[in-house]
Amino acid sequence: MTKGYLALILHAHLPYVRHPEYAYSLEEKWFFEAITECYIPLLSAFQELEKDGIAFRLTFSLSPTLLAMMEDPFLQDRYGDYLSKQQELAHREEERTGGDPVFFPLARMYRKNLEHVSSFYNEKYGRQLVRPFKELQQGGYLELITSSATHGFLPLLSVQQEAVYAQLAAGIMHFEQVFGTPPKGIWLPECGYDPQFEEIIGELGLHYFIAATHGVLYASPRPKYGVYSPILTPSGTAAFGRDPETSHQVWSAKEGYPGDYNYREFYRDIGFDLDLDYVGKYLHPPGLRSNTGFKYYRITGPDNHKEPYNPQWAANKTWEHAANFIFNREKQVEYYGGLMDRPPIVVAPYDTELFGHWWFEGPLWLKNLCRQISGNQHLEMITPGQYLERGYPLQLSTPNASSWGDKGYYEVWLNGENDWIYRHLHQGARRMIALASDFPNAEGTLRDALTQAARELLLAESSDWPFIMTAGTMDMYARARQTSHMARFLKLERQIRNNSIDTSWLRKLENADNLFPQLDYRLFQPMSETLPVEREKLPAI
Amino acid sequence: MHDDIPSWEDLDGGEILPLSYGEDQLVLLTRDPYWLFAYWEFNEETKKDVEKTTRKPWGELEFALRVHRFNKGNKKESYYDIKIDPSALNWYIQVGVPDKQYKVDLGYYPPGKGFVPVLTSNLASTPRDNLSDIIDDKWRLPDWQARRLFWRIARSSLSSMEMMLHREKHYREVKRKGGLPVD
Numbered sequence: 071m072t073k074g075y076l077a078l079i080l081h082a083h084l085p086y087v088r089h090p091e092y093a094y095s096l097e098e099k100w101f102f103e104a105i106t107e108c109y110i111p112l113l114s115a116f117q118e119l120e121k122d123g124i125a126f127r128l129t130f131s132l133s134p135t136l137l138a139m140m141e142d143p144f145l146q147d148r149y150g151d152y153l154s155k156q157q158e159l160a161h162r163e164e165e166r167t168g169g170d171p172v173f174f175p176l177a178r179m180y181r182k183n184l185e186h187v188s189s190f191y192n193e194k195y196g197r198q199l200v201r202p203f204k205e206l207q208q209g210g211y212l213e214l215i216t217s218s219a220t221h222g223f224l225p226l227l228s229v230q231q232e233a234v235y236a237q238l239a240a241g242i243m244h245f246e247q248v249f250g251t252p253p254k255g256i257w258l259p260e261c262g263y264d265p266q267f268e269e270i271i272g273e274l275g276l277h278y279f280i281a282a283t284h285g286v287l288y289a290s291p292r293p294k295y296g297v298y299s300p301i302l303t304p305s306g307t308a309a310f311g312r313d314p315e316t317s318h319q320v321w322s323a324k325e326g327y328p329g330d331y332n333y334r335e336f337y338r339d340i341g342f343d344l345d346l347d348y349v350g351k352y353l354h355p356p357g358l359r360s361n362t363g364f365k366y367y368r369i370t371g372p373d374n375h376k377e378p379y380n381p382q383w384a385a386n387k388t389w390e391h392a393a394n395f396i397f398n399r400e401k402q403v404e405y406y407g408g409l410m411d412r413p414p415i416v417v418a419p420y421d422t423e424l425f426g427h428w429w430f431e432g433p434l435w436l437k438n439l440c441r442q443i444s445g446n447q448h449l450e451m452i453t454p455g456q457y458l459e460r461g462y463p464l465q466l467s468t469p470n471a472s473s474w475g476d477k478g479y480y481e482v483w484l485n486g487e488n489d490w491i492y493r494h495l496h497q498g499a500r501r502m503i504a505l506a507s508d509f510p511n512a513e514g515t516l517r518d519a520l521t522q523a524a525r526e527l528l529l530a531e532s533s534d535w536p537f538i539m540t541a542g543t544m545d546m547y548a549r550a551r552q553t554s555h556m557a558r559f560l561k562l563e564r565q566i567r568n569n570s571i572d573t574s575w576l577r578k579l580e581n582a583d584n585l586f587p588q589l590d591y592r593l594f595q596p597m598s599e600t601l602p603v604e605r606e607k608l609p610a611i
Numbered sequence: 612m613h614d615d616i617p618s619w620e621d622l623d624g625g626e627i628l629p630l631s632y633g634e635d636q637l638v639l640l641t642r643d644p645y646w647l648f649a650y651w652e653f654n655e656e657t658k659k660d661v662e663k664t665t666r667k668p669w670g671e672l673e674f675a676l677r678v679h680r681f682n683k684g685n686k687k688e689s690y691y692d693i694k695i696d697p698s699a700l701n702w703y704i705q706v707g708v709p710d711k712q713y714k715v716d717l718g719y720y721p722p723g724k725g726f727v728p729v730l731t732s733n734l735a736s737t738p739r740d741n742l743s744d745i746i747d748d749k750w751r752l753p754d755w756q757a758r759r760l761f762w763r764i765a766r767s768s769l770s771s772m773e774m775m776l777h778r779e780k781h782y783r784e785v786k787r788k789g790g791l792p793v794d
Contacts (some may be wrong), residue, residue: 090616151788172787229638229733265736287764290743296764314764356658405763409756461672465750471641473740479738489701492640493650497632554619574623578617 073448074403075415075457077310078436079280081257082109082422083133083221085534085551086585088145094355097547101139102152105199107363108426110187113202115437116211120466126211126440127451131257132203132423133217134241135532138585140199152354152535155417156363157184162262163340163364166348172378176366179381200248207249211455216245217257219586222531223483225264225471226492232236232506233499233531235270236593240528242274244586254455255279259533260483261419261474263311265304268468271591272305277308278454280419281469282375286311288470295465298406298414300454302464308471310454315402316418319395327391328429331369332383336428338367338376344401365429394439400448412462415452419474487545494556498527499594501563506594509566517591519571522579523562524591529583530555631700637717637730644709644740649676650701651717651730663727665721670697672719677726678704681712683736694724710739 084104089095121125139145160181165518167173195201204213218224238256246252255278256271263285271279278300286297286309293301296522297311320326340349341362350357367376368384399416406414425432443449447459475482484492505520512520530552538548558579565571640648658669665672675692682688688711695702695717706713713735716728721786742761752760 089619091618181717226640229640263750283764287761288739288742290739291745291747291750292743294747294752298760312639314766351791406760409752409760465747471736471742477643479641481642481646484642484648489648489650492638493631493652494628496638497634497636550619553628554623556628558621560628561624561626572624579622582617582622 072413072450073407074399074413075450075452076399076443077129077415077417077452077454077457079129079131079257079417079419079437079454080112080425081133081217081419082136083131083217083259084136084137084139084423085528085532086138086220086583088139088142088582088584090144090582096354096360097544098145098148099152099354099360101145102149103361103363103427105149105191106153106156106184106187106425107430108423109199110190111183111421111426111433112436113206114186114190115433116206117202119437119440120206120209120211122441124440124444126444127213127453127456128211128440129213129215129255129453129455130203130206130578131215131217131255132200132245133221133259134219134244135221135585136215137200137216137244137590141248141590142584146197150197153184153188153191155352157181157188159349159362159364159507160184162348173366176379176381177364179281180364189513199226204249213254214245214249215253215255215257216241217259219244220528220529220532221259221534223259223262223473223480223533223536224267225262225473225480225493226483227499227531228264228266229496230272230503231266231597232503232594233495234267235273235597236502236524237528237531238270238274239593240524240589242276242342243588243590247588257419260537261285261472262480262483262533263309263469263473264471265468268303268307270306271303271307276307277458279305280417280454281309281311282472282474282478283312283314285309285469288472289467290470291465291467291541293410293465293467295406295410295414297417298410299412299462300415300457300464301467301469303435304466304468308458308464309453310415310417312419312474313416315398316395316416317420319398320418320420320424326397327435328432329369330391331371332380332387333369334365334384335367335369335376336365336432338365338428340364372441384431386433388435389438389442392435392442395439396442396446400446403448413450415457482540483533483536485540487542488539491530491536491552494553495527495531496558498530498559500560502527502591502594503596505563505566506592507596510592510595512591515571515573515576516566518580519562519566519576520591521589522583523559523566523574524589524594525583525586526555526559526579527560528586528589530559558583616708635730637715637732638711639715639732639735641735641737642703644737645705645707647704647706647713647715647735647737648701649704649715649717649732652700653730657729661719665719667722672697673764674699674717674719675726676702677718678706679714679716679727680706680708681714681734683710683712685712706737709737709741712736 087097163177167177207214222237224234256276258279261282263281300308300310339361341360353360367468368379370377403414535548535552539545635654637651674697675694677692679690680688715732717730718728
């Protein structure tokens with residue numbers, strides 16, 4: 071009999087990065103690395119499990135900006151070129167290490183991995199990465215959900231409820247356009263929740279969202295079962311709280327699995343270790359020291375001394391760590407189960423980019439976890455959507471405002487490094503709402519300009535920009551993106567108001583910031599003016 | 612890269628973000644259970660009116676934020692003033708009490724008189740930083756069970772940012788030790 075449920079949730083997100091104006095973009099490389107190291111290895115692992123008849127269940131959140139990048143022909147071509155170059159480097163690495171009993175097999179491993187990625191991406195799916203996700207959803211293995219349009223951090227946009235509504239609705243609509251069905255649940259960016267959203271969440275017909283641990287734990291009235299049963303919020307949406315123990319086991323850099331000495335060392339990469347004469351051509355951009363993904367050492371120990379990587383040892387560790395994870399979950403659900411009238415649900419959300427990129431062995435660990443858990447007497451993998459179908463009565467309670475960022479609230483996105491952006495974002499939202507109110511039925515060029523203005527505002531709202539400003543790496547880029555999208559919005563707004571739309575500039579913007587082709591600017595219509603009946607006239611969500 | 616691809620600058624169309632928008636605006640944001648953030652700007656006319664009324668230049672006026680506290684049932688509880696520099700455009704406000712609502716007025720003290728508000732903010736709430744005291748009788752665990760449940764949940768909690776910070780620390784250490792440069 072099932073003693074408890076495990077809901078693993080992978081949230082995949084990258085900001086919209088697409089720079090045809092540059093021959094090389096470091097930021098596009100985030101996306102390319104994620105495809106090679108995370109998305110395809112994970113998808114392949116899922117397909118192998120399916121082939122082996124393992125009935126696993128995972129929830130996979132794909133942010134709308136990530137979906138848009140996966141579908142973009144320019145980025146598909148660029149990734150194709152990037153991948154060819156990686157494969158060329160793999161061949162040269164085999165030549166360079168030829169005969170070396172330690173390093174040659176590692177070079178061969180990378181060559182084979184890349185061959186697999188290429189055949190998966192180019193041949194099997196014709197560069198359409200959303201297709202394998204769709205297949206796995208249809209097979210009942212993945213529950214696909216999404217996030218707000220550009221991953222805007224909603225609590226700090228909520229001075230204008232319309233801005234929150236537009237972020238969520240545009241994200242949900244894009245998801246539906248890609249997958250044909252609306253998502254059952256939503257990943258609130260950074261688990262950023264504020265009780266002010268309740269009305270909006272209710273209106274969007276979502277079944278559930280994921281909250282930070284203390285989002286549910288500090289809900290009011292006090293949740294009887296803590297985070298081990300979802301609560302029902304005033305809008306009739308279920309809130310699932312993150313389990314802190316599972317986060318700790320995987321995330322903790324000290325005690326977490328990814329820090330095991332047998333696992334691959336992220337910080338030893340031939341992009342830094344080898345002569346520029348040799349490796350420079352394969353760097354991105356050429357000649358500038360950066361990671362290539364070819365890493366030949368294991369973590370080894372706490373200091374700088376590194377021993378060569380041994381894939382077999384690492385693979386054995388993933389099996390051990392998967393078993394350890396399951397053992398701990400069994401103990402955990404036994405403990406909580408004794409206090410509850412229903413099986414506890416352990417909700418374990420992770421950033422997808424951890425698996426494969428930072429933690430090279432992450433996809434294999436996950437595969438082993440699914441394998442070991444199938445047939446387990448006490449634990450059942452479940453998605454939040456499936457859990458809700460089981461019909462356990464839920465306690466009515468309002469979650470606490472919170473996020474999963476450092477310190478648990480909003481400071482990561484609101485501090486001395488980034489607080490200046492909100493003056494502009496709120497002003498932008500005010501103006502966009504006024505535009506949507508003043509031009510309720512625009513057609514032709516005017517409509518295009520209004521739509522592009524909405525797009526620019528959404529792009530300016532990405533949580534990634536203030537996050538990167540806080541982290542202090544690549545912050546020049548984040549500042550430039552934030553201010554550019556805001557400036558483009560302001561200029562468009564002025565042209566619309568003055569009836570002086572510069573069509574040729576507008577077309578350039580549409581080509582550059584080209585995500586969400588079916589975006590409807592009327593999503594920004596004032597809440598006070600829009601009756602629920604009128605909302606139904608908007609594209610179905 | 613190609614002639615037909617507009618540059619980043621072309622796309623911005625020469626537009627530069629203004630420092631402010633010349634509107635009367637005072638916006639209050641929540642940061643965490645103990646802190647709020649306010650930013651503001653004044654319309655030039657508003658400034659002139661104030662200078663006319665007080666017969667003092669803007670820069671010589673004594674400005675303050677009046678922070679009003681309400682409970683969650685909208686009942687007024689208290690207020691206090693924070694003196695601020697006339698040139699400030701924003702302020703972090705340590706309100707110190709979770710699970711309350713706040714509203715802020717920005718105004719000045721005319722010589723020898725009481726506070727005159729000029730701008731009023733939206734309402735902002737501070738989140739709870741602990742378990743709710745409100746317990747629904749239908750959803751009540753016996754105390755000893757509740758203690759077992761909440762004790763274990765509280766024991767371990769790590770955020771993704773902490774992991775990032777740890778990684779960055781690791782990166783800086785490696786650099787300091789003359790190890791590898793990393794991206």
